[in-house]
Amino acid sequence: MPSSRSPKDFFRPLAVGAPQPLREIPARPSRAIHFFDPSNEKMAAKVPQLVGTVDVLLGNLEDAVKADNKVAAREGLVRIASGTDFGPTQLWTRINALDSPWVLDDLTTLVPAIGDKLDVVMVPKVQGAEDIAYVDRLLAQLEARAGLDRPILVHAILETARGVANVEEICGASPRMQGLSLGPADLAADRRMKTTRVGGGHPGYLVREDPRRTSDGVESNDRATYQQDLWHYTIARMVDACAMHGISPYYGPFGDIGDPVACEDQFRNAFLLGCVGAWSLHPTQIPIAHRVFSPSVEDIRHARRVVAALQRDGGDGTGAVMLDGKMEDDASLKQCLVLVELAEQLSAVDPELKEKYAAIEVSDG
Numbered sequence: 319m320p321s322s323r324s325p326k327d328f329f330r331p332l333a334v335g336a337p338q339p340l341r342e343i344p345a346r347p348s349r350a351i352h353f354f355d356p357s358n359e360k361m362a363a364k365v366p367q368l369v370g371t372v373d374v375l376l377g378n379l380e381d382a383v384k385a386d387n388k389v390a391a392r393e394g395l396v397r398i399a400s401g402t403d404f405g406p407t408q409l410w411t412r413i414n415a416l417d418s419p420w421v422l423d424d425l426t427t428l429v430p431a432i433g434d435k436l437d438v439v440m441v442p443k444v445q446g447a448e449d450i451a452y453v454d455r456l457l458a459q460l461e462a463r464a465g466l467d468r469p470i471l472v473h474a475i476l477e478t479a480r481g482v483a484n485v486e487e488i489c490g491a492s493p494r495m496q497g498l499s500l501g502p503a504d505l506a507a508d509r510r511m512k513t514t515r516v517g518g519g520h521p522g523y524l525v526r527e528d529p530r531r532t533s534d535g536v537e538s539n540d541r542a543t544y545q546q547d548l549w550h551y552t553i554a555r556m557v558d559a560c561a562m563h564g565i566s567p568y569y570g571p572f573g574d575i576g577d578p579v580a581c582e583d584q585f586r587n588a589f590l591l592g593c594v595g596a597w598s599l600h601p602t603q604i605p606i607a608h609r610v611f612s613p614s615v616e617d618i619r620h621a622r623r624v625v626a627a628l629q630r631d632g633g634d635g636t637g638a639v640m641l642d643g644k645m646e647d648d649a650s651l652k653q654c655l656v657l658v659e660l661a662e663q664l665s666a667v668d669p670e671l672k673e674k675y676a677a678i679e680v681s682d683g
């Protein structure tokens with residue numbers, strides 16, 4: 319709960335006539351948040367065919383859209399959203415930064431025109447709870463004027479040092495908060511990190527094995543090195559802050575479009591640490607994110623076996639059992655239930671996965 323609003327006011331609409339804030343953020347699958355530039359005709363033309371093949375389509379208005387194209391991008395998004403039936407696919411937008419000359423027009427144009435279709439507004443370069451409070455109030459006023467019956471949710475990008483320092487208060491700043499994404503490119507610049515890439519690792523960020531002496535006492539130069547994850551600390555902080563506030567963490571962009579293997583590794587690290595999805599910048603990154611952020615058949619088989627073992631013969635999930643030589647108890651059951659519930663949510667939107675998960679046979683023992 320943020321300190322700026324008293325608990326009794328936290329779930330009150332911030333404008334007369336605005337929709338009632340949600341008490342719980344619905345866990346809708348969002349394995350890939352696919353970015354497109356609505357001012358780019360080729361990309362825009364691809365949007366209708368991407369509907370149904372990706373969990374989230376995001377019309378990007380901020381970085382990567384040329385300053386001269388900001389108005390065209392905003393208008394393009396209104397046109398695309400008005401003319402497209404998004405079916406099961408969510409529609410998000412990334413507005414311009416709060417100190418930019420475009421953001422006010424972004425919100426005052428989009429909410430009346432397509433507010434009924436917009437699920438989430440992504441806000442870049444969020445520094446603290448005050449940024450979320452500003453967007454929260456403005457959205458409430460615009461929703462009230464537009465007569466919307468459900469609140470538009472807010473997603474913040476974690477891409478400034480101050481934002482990272484304030485991550486907990488950002489997550490708890492509004493009942494609209496849906497999630498956070500790591501923004502490694504802006505964050506690296508803001509922190510004055512000495513990297514030049516958009517996400518991913520760096521060969522210089524490593525640990526080296528200790529020197530080894532051969533039997534005749536000579537030091538071997540053959541020392542293994544292990545590249546480390548530059549983003550581990552920030553992702554871990556983000557995951558904890560999001561879990562504490564019941565919202566979702568995401569890895570952001572992976573700029574090396576031509577390296578799907580490293581992209582998959584970076585996404586998987588985020589998945590294992592607790593993230594629910596990542597950004598896709600190019601159509602080739604959509605299947606990578608969908609694959610990584612969907613638990614494997616093997617993991618679901620194991621998870622169901624643990625659940626079955628602890629609930630066998632009317633068991634209530636407490637106590638300890640042995641399965642394949644390993645101890646399973648209340649805590650491992652909870653981990654397995656995370657995967658089982660995720661498989662159920664994904665089955666509701668992905669018929670191929672539904673079939674795969676449904677075909678899993680769980681053996682006894």
Ligand SMILES: CCC(=O)SCCNC(=O)CCNC(=O)[C@H](O)C(C)(C)COP(=O)(O)OP(=O)(O)OC[C@H]1O[C@@H](n2cnc3c(N)ncnc32)[C@H](O)[C@@H]1OP(=O)(O)O
Binds near residue numbers: 361365378381601
């Ligand atoms: C770094 C911090 C951040 O803020 S990251 C988020 C902001 N950046 C973005 O949103 C970038 C989005 N992606 C892009 O601009 C492009 O994919 C980039 C990376 C420039 C590559 O484009 P391009 O050289 O055209 O790729 P390509 O020739 O392989 O494209 C093949 C066909 O696919 C299309 N395409 C490309 N990207 C998208 C996309 N994101 N969504 C929909 N369609 C896309 C291309 O237009 C091209 O189409 P066609 O086959 O020629 O008709």
Ligand SMILES: O=CC(=O)O
Binds near residue numbers: 381501504505571
């Ligand atoms: O907006 C994303 C980033 O990495 O910067």
Ligand SMILES: [Mg+2]
Binds near residue numbers: 501504
């Ligand atoms: Mg950024």
